[in-house]
Amino acid sequence: MNHTYSELYRRARPYLDTRHNEVHIAISYRFAQRLLACYPDADEGVVLPAMLLHDIGWKLIPEDQHLVAFGPKMQRPELRRYHETEGARMAGEILAAVGYDPARSAEIVAIIDGHDTRDEALSLNDRLMKDADKLWRFTQTGIGIDYQRFGVGLREHLSWLGQRIEGWLFTPAAKRIARQLHAEAEAALLL
Ligand SMILES: [Fe+2]
Ligand SMILES: [Fe+2]
Structure with a gap:
């Protein structure tokens, strides 16, 4: 991680x-780095800072509210929206504090403000950010955390996840990665 990204992450x-x-x-x-290697026209200077900063708004939402704010049992979508708007505001402040490039900062803030609730992507940078954000859910770590916190069986969760690949992901590279990880998780269940 270069010095600027390290400083953003530290903050x-x-x-x-x-x-x-x-x-x-x-x-x-x-995953963002991996997708950037597949799509050289994307701007790392937007995608990686957006990734580091996009979920900082969750810190403002009490933990006992998280499970109604995202996931299959979401009942309070306004809380999910709040983590985006507050996260965008906080990210803008952090980017300004480190003197980050203003044009890129504006794009990063726009990406964060809507990273979960905006169905369409604003740009290639946004597509990579959205895809990398979702891909962790297909890893063994993400699956293990999610099925337990969502309170569902592992098989049920894997089936739900498998049905999300086409709708969630934008880029062919991300869909390929998700399908591979999903198949590996299903195969592991059969052992
Ligand atoms: Fe988020
Ligand atoms: Fe996220």
Whole structure:
């Protein structure tokens, strides 16, 4: 991680110790790097900072509200929206504090403000960010965390996840990765 990204992460970190976001961001950051290698027209200087900062708004939402704010049992979508709007505001402040490029900062903030609730992607950068954000859910770590916190059986969760690949993901590379991870998880269940 270059010096600027490390500094952004250092400033984001106090807000990531909730909802397993430290592990989510670490895993999704690697997926973002992997997707960037597949799509050289995307701007790493937008995608990677957006990844580091996109979920810091969760820190403002009480943990006992998280399970009604996202996932299959979401009942309070306004809380999910709140983590986006507050996260966008906080990210803008962090980017300004480190003197980050203003044009890129504006794009990063726009990506964060809507990263979960906006169905359409704004740009290739946004597509990569959205895909990397979702891909961690297909890892063994993500699956293990999600099926337990959502209170469903592992098989039921894997089936739900498998049905989300086409609707959630934008890029062919991300769909390929998700299908592979999903198949591996299903195969592991058969052992
Ligand atoms: Fe989010
Ligand atoms: Fe996220």
